[in-house]
Amino acid sequence: MRIVMKFGGTSVADAERIGHVAGIVRAAAGKHQVLTVVSAMDGITEQLLEVADAAASGNDLRTGELLTAIRDRHLACAYALGAHEHVRPLLEGLEAVVHGVLALEELTPRSTDAIAAFGERLSCAMLAHVLGATPMDGRQAGIVTDDHFTEADPLMDLSMFQVQEVLGPMMDKGQPVVVTGFVAANQHGVTSTLGRGGSDYTATILGSALKADEIWIYSDVDGLMTADPRVVPEARLLGALGFAEAVEMGKFGAKSMHPRALEPAAAYGVPVRMRSTFKPDHPGTLISSAPAPTATVVRAVPMLKGLAMLTVGGAAMVGRPGSASEVFASLARERINIHMICQSVSESGISLVVSQAQADRAKAALERTLRQHGLARTIDVRPGVCVVAPVGAAMKGTPGVAARIFTCIAGLGINVIAIAQGSSELSISIVVEGQSGPRAVAAIHKEFGLQGDQPQANV
Ligand code: ASP
Ligand code: MG
Numbered sequence: 520m521r522i523v524m525k526f527g528g529t530s531v532a533d534a535e536r537i538g539h540v541a542g543i544v545r546a547a548a549g550k551h552q553v554l555t556v557v558s559a560m561d562g563i564t565e566q567l568l569e570v571a572d573a574a575a576s577g578n579d580l581r582t583g584e585l586l587t588a589i590r591d592r593h594l595a596c597a598y599a600l601g602a603h604e605h606v607r608p609l610l611e612g613l614e615a616v617v618h619g620v621l622a623l624e625e626l627t628p629r630s631t632d633a634i635a636a637f638g639e640r641l642s643c644a645m646l647a648h649v650l651g652a653t654p655m656d657g658r659q660a661g662i663v664t665d666d667h668f669t670e671a672d673p674l675m676d677l678s679m680f681q682v683q684e685v686l687g688p689m690m691d692k693g694q695p696v697v698v699t700g701f702v703a704a705n706q707h708g709v710t711s712t713l714g715r716g717g718s719d720y721t722a723t724i725l726g727s728a729l730k731a732d733e734i735w736i737y738s739d740v741d742g743l744m745t746a747d748p749r750v751v752p753e754a755r756l757l758g759a760l761g762f763a764e765a766v767e768m769g770k771f772g773a774k775s776m777h778p779r780a781l782e783p784a785a786a787y788g789v790p791v792r793m794r795s796t797f798k799p800d801h802p803g804t805l806i807s808s809a810p811a812p813t814a815t816v817v818r819a820v821p822m823l824k825g826l827a828m829l830t831v832g833g834a835a836m837v838g839r840p841g842s843a844s845e846v847f848a849s850l851a852r853e854r855i856n857i858h859m860i861c862q863s864v865s866e867s868g869i870s871l872v873v874s875q876a877q878a879d880r881a882k883a884a885l886e887r888t889l890r891q892h893g894l895a896r897t898i899d900v901r902p903g904v905c906v907v908a909p910v911g912a913a914m915k916g917t918p919g920v921a922a923r924i925f926t927c928i929a930g931l932g933i934n935v936i937a938i939a940q941g942s943s944e945l946s947i948s949i950v951v952e953g954q955s956g957p958r959a960v961a962a963i964h965k966e967f968g969l970q971g972d973q974p975q976a977n978v
Contacts, residue, residue: 520732521552521690525700525722527738528561530796531642534599541649543737543799544695552690554725555697557646558718559638560596563589564701567613571634574617575626582621586614593641602648606641613637628668632712635669639699639718652695657721658704661685661728664711671703671711673724675783678703682728690729698725719780727787733805734784734791736776742793742804743768745969746820750957753970757819758802759810765791767910767946768821781806816920817967818911820960826858826904827878828937828950831885832868833896843869849888855881859906859948861937870937872950875902904936905956908948909963915944924949927966928959 524544531537540557547553559567570585590610597606616633620626640656647654661681664671689696700718703711713720719736726734743765746754760768762785769776784791785808794803836842843862846869850857859872873881878900885898914920921940924947928935937950951959964970 520550521729522547522733522735523554523556523722523726523729523731524735525556525718525737526558526646526796527718527736528558528563529739530737531557531559531646532561534596536796537596537600537642537646537649540646540737540796543796544650546799548693548695552693553695554686554690554729554731555646555650555652555695556700556718556722556725557639557642557697558700560592560642563592563638563641564635564715567635567638568631570617571620571626571631574621575624577621577624579621582617586617589613593645597645600645600649602645605644605648605654609637609641609644629709629711632668632671633710635712636699636702636710639701643697643699647697650695650697652697653689654697654699656699656710657702658708658710659685660698660725662703662721662724664703664705664713666705666711668705668711670714671705673703673713673720674706675724678724679728682725686725686729714777716777716780719777720783723780723782723784723789723791726789726791727783730787731789734789735803736791736793737796738793739795739797740793741795741798741801743806743819745818746960746964747822750822751820751961751964754964755970757804759805759807759813760818761810761912762806762808763943763945764810764818764910764912765806767908768819813913815967815969815971816911816913816917817909817924817963817969818913820907820909820963820967820969822905822907822956822960823858824905824953824956825875826872826906826950826953827875827881828870828872828901828904829878829881829885830868830870830899830901831889831897832899834867836869837867845888845892846871846885849884850881853877853880853884855884859937859939859950861939872904872906872937878902901936903953904950905953906948906950907956907959907963908946909967910946912945914946921947923966924963927962931955931958931962933959 526540544555573581597603643654662678663674700721701712705711741756743757744754748754766781788808790807792803792805855877857871861870882900933955939948
């Protein structure tokens, strides 16, 4: 088989773990044609973004501290692996860019990406050295993006073509290659990144371009679960799942995937297997276009916590086109992400769910804009709520699922604050008080028999 294997930051967090990953790659390379994609060491991307900000604000003390921390951690690891000669020049490159930012006290999205990319370039150099593989950054591998630095979008057709040209022959020859996740370049060859968590996306782009048989995403968890095991101790691993279900769960799941990572894999029909570096023989969760049918209609019950619901009310919104767009635009201008939206057909109120941490800012933004336009009378904030969202492709077109869900929540005496279901019918989002969320999840999990056996995915 042809396999793309991607390792996340915790899997390459130190020399020992990198050695372990190398063992997994070698074992796979004995059986398959493999290509490896790697993230930055755990926590390094955060530190790189922080050092970029510290330099931009002229804080030379903090800049120095962070550069030292990054340097020390990588050098310690590189010495242990005998890879210091590959790592030193990269660290010098990083320091040069950061000092440039510090001198100018100016940081553009483009320089942010140049700095953030060093995390993956460093881990890639180390893993490639251990494996005797060719290190490549995403740009050399052929991934081309638009100019939207820090959240760049790949130009898919061009990237697909180039990746095939560059990596296809290397894979055919069985030549070992390690590619940086997250990092790419625009059409002029300027370094860009695919957004936080973008290494998953790199792996699915490469896997799709190379027509891989499977894309293996390794992390420190076994795969996707029917619920968060801290909430429901009986939660089980999901053996197989459809792309649409996985996308829906990705929004809520404990292991968050890059939101767009499943897109190319779904489009090109390349199955994605989520698996754990701690259990290399465990099959994990296989996400594919045609998963084996299961007996359970609801497949999983994810929950999103730490949210607040804002309700904008006022008769002036009834029958007035553009009022919803004003509401959303005012939050967009503040870069506040909306998790869920409800509006009843009476049109006299719109409810929005945002993260608790952004609730005050959201309220202030709504007040400013909406009072100006005379749209809203009241802006009500309900803090401390959570969203419980049963997911399952078979929910589509199966009558009575919602009734069962709500009956079991009502049986616990839990009040439902708001509900949303898109026409995809893949999930129902239910807003309840934060402290009631875990009980609701456990009850729905039990009602749909999710503690029972799940079919296992075969490797
Ligand atoms: N290192 C990047 C991040 O932490 C990309 C990734 O890990 O997938 O966001
Ligand atoms: Mg990371």
